[in-house]
Amino acid sequence: MKKLLMIYAVLIATFLLFLYVYAFRDASEHSDEALKGGLHGDIGEKYVMVNFQSGIDYWKSCLKGFEDAANILNVSVEYRGATQYDANEERTVLEQVIAKKPAGIAVSAINPEALVVSINKAVEAGIPVVLFDSGAPKSKAYSFLGTDNYNAGVKAAQQLGELLGGSGQAAVITLPLQLNHQDRTRGFQDTIRTQYPNMQVIAVEDGRGDQLDSERVAKKLLAENPDLTGIFATEANGGVGVGNAVRGAGRSPQVKIISFDTDKGTLDMVKSGVISATLAQGTWNMGYWSLMQLFHLKHEIVQPLADWKQSGISLVPPSVDTGITVVTQQNVENYYAK
């Protein structure tokens, strides 16, 4: 009888010890939520990424960054997008996402205007929203994370200037009506003018974001300008078109081409030397830091100013330049989709 009691005592002690250890672990994991023992959330917290033309390769690395951050922070993600290049479709998708009250939403806006009302509705309902890749400056979204296109143009000019030893004639083939392409062109022109006194930009032409149109424009430029030795294509279709024109005219690799983005056609031309360099955008950074910001907004890990909600304060950095990497024959292998 006495020994049985002892066994019971030991069993009860075991149970209490077990409870204590568990309770201790739970306390260290859940007290103060995301603020003690590291930055981590709850797997039930769902963050949603919303975009347009959701099937294209460009977004894969954005989503990977979003997922990587979610894995580290122990939260969940969902990927929703308009399959077409269609503002109404993206607005509908965004409205569906908002209706489910997720922990946060990262949106790439198909144009600056179409989603403003929906984004503001979400923010006013207490759902954190950040914009990545393509912004909507008039919305109440907390921040924009994407490429500083002016700086991208600066890098393109510096790359071309180096390749041409600081002298020669250059042209730009771009989309003259689109803001991000205007910024790339302006950064390129300003840099040539201020940093390369022996270089000139002799033409800025419209390639319409189309491979064949860009090829035709480039062909004409090459024919009319025998001293042309550099072309900056501000988007990927144009870059491949320009590559075909330069090769067709028998002026590769004397005429150096700087292009944009890292689709397979562009990378193949970098590999073969027809395109000297292409500018890779920081897509992984866009996804990763979008989720990091949303997490901070959701958990209100913000500066300890009294009444920050009323103060109109920037709860997270309102604008994040996610960077540009120059891709050349040396590092092109790293950029093919795995």
Add this chain to the structure above:
Amino acid sequence: MKKLLMIYAVLIATFLLFLYVYAFRDASEHSDEALKGGLHGDIGEKYVMVNFQSGIDYWKSCLKGFEDAANILNVSVEYRGATQYDANEERTVLEQVIAKKPAGIAVSAINPEALVVSINKAVEAGIPVVLFDSGAPKSKAYSFLGTDNYNAGVKAAQQLGELLGGSGQAAVITLPLQLNHQDRTRGFQDTIRTQYPNMQVIAVEDGRGDQLDSERVAKKLLAENPDLTGIFATEANGGVGVGNAVRGAGRSPQVKIISFDTDKGTLDMVKSGVISATLAQGTWNMGYWSLMQLFHLKHEIVQPLADWKQSGISLVPPSVDTGITVVTQQNVENYYAK
């Protein structure tokens, strides 16, 4: 004997259970270091903030952000600075910090050139370095986190435009030779020109960053321009000087003043209505996100591109705009140092 064995068995089982629970907890806390179970480091990891004129109030909120991030991530911080406005002193302090091989360094550079060699030495030795508040664009630091001064000028213009109902004459009192002040002035001028067709900037004057000089310049402007109704002072000493001039000329509050930063003199004038608004920089964000980036660089939580070290890729966003908040009579109480 049999019952004794049973007691032993229970004790051993307890011990094993205890071990199991402990091991399980340790695994979830320490495997993959900063990558599982949330973002957290080791208290032995020391991150250092280095600046100049280290005693001034302006830095307090930067350091608070740095400390808040360190507390969340379970790492240590140290605060080192040149006490004077002296480039040699800051370089010496930075060299001493580098010699101790810290986990990362956030530097506010006294000027763009003085610290480049030291910063590059640290980066080449594998110590992550980011710049905050004042950059050194030619250095190998991974990023710059600070105010987008052009945007700050835009906000100043919008604030003044609103106060004046979109019409009237404005002047700027600034430091014409310093880049950040040039950017503030340019953002202000561009915005008045493009968004406020019934407003004009009639003068841009040098206040030398000095209260009395700025007061004298403002007094002259007010005397010569009876229709002047708005002044943007791009730094805090100038703002207080302008405030005294406007009050002295008996033209407060008809002449609206927009100033910069949140020292006590400026806040007192906002409170009394002499200064209509002042622009608070995102100093907490500078410190917080500097540490967050350094932590990511230290732990190599970066995009999963093969050979990223060789690819020249942006491991963290290379430029972060930490934001501006407009401080008016409505929210000024929140900005007094506690």
